[in-house]
Amino acid sequence: MMRALPPVLTATALLLAACGGPRMDLSQVTAAQPVDLQTAQVSATSQAEYRIGVGDKLAIRVFQVQDLSFDSLTVDTSGNIQLPLIGAVRASDRTAGELSADIATRLSAQYLRNPQVTVTVTEAASQKITVDGAVTKPGVYEMRGTTSLLQAVAMAEGPSRVADLTKVAVFRTVNGQRSVALFDLQAIRQGRADDPVVLGDDIIVVDTSRLNSALREVVGALPALSIFRPF
Numbered sequence: 001m002m003r004a005l006p007p008v009l010t011a012t013a014l015l016l017a018a019c020g021g022p023r024m025d026l027s028q029v030t031a032a033q034p035v036d037l038q039t040a041q042v043s044a045t046s047q048a049e050y051r052i053g054v055g056d057k058l059a060i061r062v063f064q065v066q067d068l069s070f071d072s073l074t075v076d077t078s079g080n081i082q083l084p085l086i087g088a089v090r091a092s093d094r095t096a097g098e099l100s101a102d103i104a105t106r107l108s109a110q111y112l113r114n115p116q117v118t119v120t121v122t123e124a125a126s127q128k129i130t131v132d133g134a135v136t137k138p139g140v141y142e143m144r145g146t147t148s149l150l151q152a153v154a155m156a157e158g159p160s161r162v163a164d165l166t167k168v169a170v171f172r173t174v175n176g177q178r179s180v181a182l183f184d185l186q187a188i189r190q191g192r193a194d195d196p197v198v199l200g201d202d203i204i205v206v207d208t209s210r211l212n213s214a215l216r217e218v219v220g221a222l223p224a225l226s227i228f229r230p231f
Contacts, residue, residue, distance in 0.1 A: 050146075052091045052099065053200070054079055055125030062107070063116035072122060085111055096121060127200025131156040134163035134207035148195040150188060152204055159185070164207040170196070171203040182208070 052058070056075045060083070062068040073081045079092025086106040091099050096119040104117040124145045129152055132138045136157035143152070149170065159165060165186040172179050185206070187193040198204065 050095060050121060050124070051093050051199075052096065052121060053125055053127070054092055056091075056121055057123040058091065058096075058099075059118075059120040059122050060103070061118040061120075062103075062112075063118075065112065065115070068107070129155075129198055129200065130203045131206070132203065133168075133205040134160045136160060143198075143200070147198055149183060149185065149198055149204070150195050152198045152202075153185065153206060156206075159206050162207075164209060165189070167208040169205045169208050170198065171205070172199060173201065 052075060054075050054077055058070075058073045058075065058081065060068070060070045060073060060081075068084060073083075075081055075091045078088075079090055080088040081091045082088055083103065086103070089099070089103060089106070094102075100117045100119045103119070104115050107115045107117070127143055128140050129143055129147070130140050131152055135153060136159075138156060141152070141155040143155070149168070153159060153168075166184045168183045168185045170181050170183065172181070183196065184193055188195045
């Protein structure tokens with residue numbers, strides 16, 4: 001579903017000239033090392049980096065322990081799930097692997113020897129992404145589960161006829177730092193590049209010529225495609 005962009009989007013106001021926000025202070029551009037996309041996104045074939053959120057539904061499997069295995073547990077509003085023996089376990093803002101390890105550690109402390117725990121996100125609660133720039137219907141869109149960059153642009157009914165598909169920027173917060181990466185949507189469409197997965201709260205700008213001059217400098221200085229560079 002799509003809802004129209006509100007007059008002021010805090011994150012977008014910091015990033016996009018198209019929304020009338022202030023120009024970014026270039027003094028905030030850091031010399032931090034780029035972050036490789038593979039360690040900063042959800043894998044399209046696994047859930048290794050997906051951060052669990054409130055409302056997500058999880059499947060918990062403890063090998064050969066049926067009483068501790070569940071097909072569907074919902075993360076509550078406190079960010080926890082409830083399990084027998086060990087009680088409340090924080091799930092929110094953790095990966096499935098991190099949660100699996102925590103559950104295994106707690107079970108092995110008193111109850112089981114070397115438990116094998118698997119956590120799978122079976123249904124992700126809706127998250128929002130912003131799609132802006134040279135697209136047919138810029139706006140804030142809800143996504144469920146894994147969504148690729150191509151799918152995100154399709155939510156906005158695709159790029160406009162004049163869009164430069166070789167320059168699509170994705171703005172993201174990585175480890176608390178605002179970051180940006182540049183992608184070639186044309187190459188992705190042609191199968192010459194991987195289609196990256198977008199995350200909740202990402203801001204996607206199709207055709208970086210639509211950015212203000214300060215951000216064009218930042219994006220233009222990116223060392224390579226698919227690299228998230230803090231700014």
